[in-house]
Every structure is written in structure tokens, then in C-alpha cells.
Amino acid sequence: MADPRSPSPSRSPGVTGRAVLIGSLLAVGNTGWVIFSDTHGRDSGTALPLFITPIFYLLLLALLNLWLRRFGRRWTFSTGELLTIYVMSVVTTSLAAHDMIQNFFGLIGYAAWGATPENRWESLFGRRLPSWLVVADHEALKGFYEGGKSLYDPQNYRFWLAPLLSWAVFTFVLMGTLVCLAILVRRRWTEQERLSFPVIQLPLHLARPGPFFRDSLMWLGFGLMLAIGLSQQLHRYVPVIPTVPPGVASIRRIDTEMPGWPWNRMGPTWIGADAFAVGLAYFVPLELIFSCWVFYVLRKLVQVGAVWVAGSGKATDFPYLNEQACGAWIAMGVLALWSAHEALKQAGMDLVRGRFRREGGDPLSPSLALLGTLVGLVFLAWFSAQAGLGLGAFGGFFGVYFLLALAISRVRAELGTPHEIYFVNPLRVLVTLLGSDRLGPQNLTICSLYYWFNRCYRPHPMPNHLEAFKLSDYFGVDKTRLIGVLLGATVLGIGGSYWFHLHLSYTEGSFAKLIGFSRWGGLEAWNWLANWLQTPQEVEGSRLTALGFGAALTGMLKLLRSRFLWWPLHPAGYALAISYAMEYFWFAFLVTWLVKGLIVRYFGMKGQRRGILFFLGLILGDYTRRAIMLIIDPWVLP
DSSP, X not given: OOOTTSOOSSOOOOSOHHHHHHHHHHHHHHHHHHHHHHHHSSOOSSSSSSOHHHHHHHHHHHHHHHHHGGGOGGGSOOHHHHHHHHHHHHHHHHHHSTTTHHHHHTTTTHHHHTOOTTTTHHHXXXXXXXXXXXXXXXXXXXXXXXXXXXXXXXXXXXXXXXXXXXXHHHHHHHXXXXXXXXXXXXXXXXIISOOOOGGGHHHHHHHSHHHHHTOHHHHHHHHHHHHHHHHHHHHHHSTTSOOSSTTTTOOEEOGGGSSSTTGGGSOOOEEOOOHHHHHHHTTSOHHHHHHHHHHHHHHHHHHHHHHHHHOTTOOOOTTOHHHHHHHHHHHHHHHHHHHTHHHHHHHHHHHHTTOOOOOTTOSSOHHHHHHHHHHHHHHHHHHHHHHTOOHHHHHHHHHHHHHXXXXXXXXXXXXXXXXXXXXXXXXXXXXHHHOHHHHOHHHHHHHHHGGGGTSOOTTOHHHHHHHHHHHHHHHTOOHHHHHHHHHHHHHHHHHHHHHHHHHHXXXXXXXXXXXXXXXXXXXXXXXXXXXXXXXXXXOOHHHXXXXXXXXXXXXXXXXXXXXXXXXXXXXHHHHHXXXXXXXXXXXXXHHHHHHHHHHHHHHHHHHHHHHHHHHHHHHHHHHHHHHHXXXXXXXXXX
């Protein structure tokens, strides 16, 4: 069997008319599916780094391809066309996702709708919000939050036009800037360092489905996870139906089951072997898997030790994990930037000299990509200035944002792990470093308005852009055309997400029947802002020290790995373990580390390669079950 992880030397017709047409239709429909399931069901298709719905589409298209081959090859989709359709679905999913545009609609109207005399939001920050970026008309918002109204009534939609258009331009430029940044680091990470990109392994095999669907081990993993998952879902609907077998692959909280103090004060701790995490970890080097679960266990021991030192009944923020996580992820971003500094330096020199040469595998010349990045930054600075954000605050906020984007993309390319870094965002970093008073009310307000794309980075777009370029290496798709696909899908994702959100909200009411996005983003952003304005947060030496410690330890771990080949601990493992990213997955990584280690020890590399399709089958079976549930749950669950 040909190894689908090996780049194809031949070129494949990818960006064809029918691929773009089918991809566009699926992309728009995908935004509706994602938004509807997230706001009606109990599961999200966008909380994991490998999105559920695009994989399900790719599976269906791959099966369709097998059937179409009976009528001749001219009817089948090429691997490049499948890639084009898949990438368009991924891009729209990242925008319609749980922590992107869904948060956006929870934010821009809630400052006015949630303001009361008691919380004093109107006097604290309401007048500082630009009218062209928020919706403040209570009649229009009443239909949005309570439902039973028509979006298509001019008295409703006209108040949304200016904010949505303004934010659409902002979002498109931000996504374009991230695409340019991905192009700048692509060659270094993919061709020189040859990072593994674990997340793309399943799409790679599905796009070349012949041998994949004939492998018995793949079907064993697929059938095992589909049967277990469906039995558990049916048990949720009809409790008298037993699970097969009971309790397998479920995740439960164990800190509440601990015998007593201080072990029962370790904080929420979950145990369970999630199929996606087990399958994904199989493609990660053993030392990286080891780092993730070891640092998580060490983190829990430190938390227990802090409780024991403080004594029972005493609350303590030590060891300031949120601040450590901020420092660690910023350091990861700096390291990711440094890894590509030679390429950036050369691109800068070419730009100054007016040279725009493009190597054979580049989507754009590096100098043109750097120019695109700079133009994007200038626009974002101008947009922010019009909103009232100071230039210094803009530099600090977006400097941290783009460092986090680089760090997340690097960790995804190396580890593929979930990057749910909930407590790490630019505004919290700036408040920790400077204090809320020094930033000032206006800067705090506008930075809070940017909270919708900084709440949690689970569906961050940049790793998906980078993975699209990596996939094109294997299938020989023209990367320049792929840029057009990425940007075109961005437009579809923004427009489709806007329409589906508004239509559902005015029909059912975002507070009346919908769940999720309409509450979290606004409540968190505006409550934090109100607290900072009423009770300013000072710079605390202990928190600042924790932030510096996180950054320094990350740098030291990186240095040790570069100096000593035997050093087993990876800095990304530390950054992931002290943020929210490993909460549900650490035990799956431990299990996979043990299983993979045994396979390598007793069966060698041949045995490890043979196991690939079994673990991919686990992921595919789990994702097929999840996709089915995303369709059924909204109609069955109360």
C-alpha cells in the first residue's frame, strides 16, 4: 500500500469548477449545521482540532467516489478536488465555530440588552462602545433575544447592517493576515523541520480511499468505536438500553471521588480514554505524548501541595496556573517566531529591494506574503483607532494575539493536540503586566469588544490554513489557487454564519430556546470589564512572577531539548498541561503512550506502521457517531 503521508510528485487537478461549486454549497450548508447543532444540542462539532462535520463530508464523498468508479474515472473526484471541498468546509467551520462567530453574536448586542441600573454597564462603558460596532436598539434586540419576530422586518435588520458589515471587513482582513503569516512560516516548518502534522492524517487517508477502506484493522477500529459510541448515545435517549460494554470510553470526574482532604481539593480532574485523543496521540512522537501527561500529573500534585500548605478551608490562587500559562504560551510564540526568523529576515530584505520571486512550492513569494501581513496590520491598526483603541494598546494586544496564533499553529503542527487555552488571551496578559488602570477605560472597552475571537482558541483559523497548505503538498494542488479557496471560503463562512445566527435567533430567541453562544461571550466580557472599571486590578508581584516563571521554564525546556538528545520533556507539554487543553485528554495520552511504547518495543517500526489504520479507524468511528448525534440530538434531547 502506498503511504499517503508521502508527498505526491504529480500534480492533481484540485481547484476545479465543480470542486469549488460543490465545496461552496457544502460550506454554506455546513455553517448552518454547525450553528444549529451547537445552539440546540449538547455536543459541539468544533471543540476539537479536527472538526467533525468536514471529516463526515469527506467520508461521504470518498464512499461516493468508490461507487462512481464503476462508471469510469471521468466521473470520480480527484484527490485534489476532495482536498478543495474539504478545505472549504474546514474554513467555514472555523468561522461558524463555538468560539468564533457564535461568540460574536453573544457580545455585540449584550452590552445594551444586559445593562441594568444595578450593574451600571451603561455608565461604566456603554457610551464608550462605537455605535457602528454594536447593536443598541432595544426593539431590534428584543426580537433577537426573545424570538418570535421576523429578521426580514426593516425595523429589525437595519440596526445590524452597519455593525455586521464593519465586522465582516475586519474579520476578512484578520483572516487574510493569518493566511499570509502561515505562508511565511510554512516552508521552515513543513520542508526544513518536517513537522508531523498529526491532524491531517485522517483526511490524507480518506482522500485516497481505495486501500484505506479495504483494510481489516481500520474496520475493526471503526466498528468498535461506532458500536460503543452509539450504544452510549442510545442509553442517553432510553436509559433502559444498556451500553455495550457499560462505561467504556466514557469520561468521568474523579476529584470528587477522592477519599478526603487535600486530594479532593485538586480541582476538576477527568479520567477517560477519548477515542479521538487516543487515535491522534498515536501519530505523536512518544516523548511528546509523555511530556503532556507527565506535566499534567505534576500540575495536579503541585495543586494538592498548595492546598496542603495553605491548610483546609483556605482558598489560594497559588501556583497561579493561569499566569504561568500566559507566560508559557507567549514564550512558545516567541520560539515559533524565532524558528522562522531567517525566512522572515530574507523576506524583509527582498521586500525592501522590490524582489518578489517565488520558489516552486510557495503559494506566494515570501516578500509578498510579508507585504500582505504588514498591510493587514496597518488596516487592523486603523480600524482599532477608529473604534477608540490607542496605538500602544493595539500593539500590545495584537502582538500577543499573533504570538499566540504562531504558538497554537506550531503546537498543532507538532502535536496536533487540543489547544483549549481558555484563560490565556491578550487582554488578560496586558492587565496582568500593566494593571487595568494603566490601560485606561477606553482601551479596556475596545479590547473587551475583541473578546469574541479571543475567548478560547479551539477553532483558531491559522492552524487550519497551515494544514491546508500541507495537504496540498501531498496532492500537488496549486497553492496559489488554494489561497483563493481559503479567502473565498472565508467570505462564505462569514456571510453564512451571520445569516444563520440571525435567522435562528429571531425565529426562536437566543435566550428563549437557543443555548450556548448567546450567553457566555457577553456575560464574561462585560462582567470582567465592569469589575476592572469599578475595582481596578493592580500589578501583583506574585502573578507577574508566575507569568515570568512560565515563560522562563518554557525557554529552559526548549534549550535542554536542543542541547541534549536524551532530554524527554517538551515545552509544549508544559504549556498544554497548565492550561485547559489537557483536562479531558491527559489520560488518553497516557494510555496511548503505554500502548504505542509496547507496540514499538515488541513489534518494531513495522508493527507501529501496521497499527496506523486501526487508530485512524478509532477516530473515524468516533467521528461518524458524533456526526450522527449532531443531527439527532437537537431533535431528541430536551
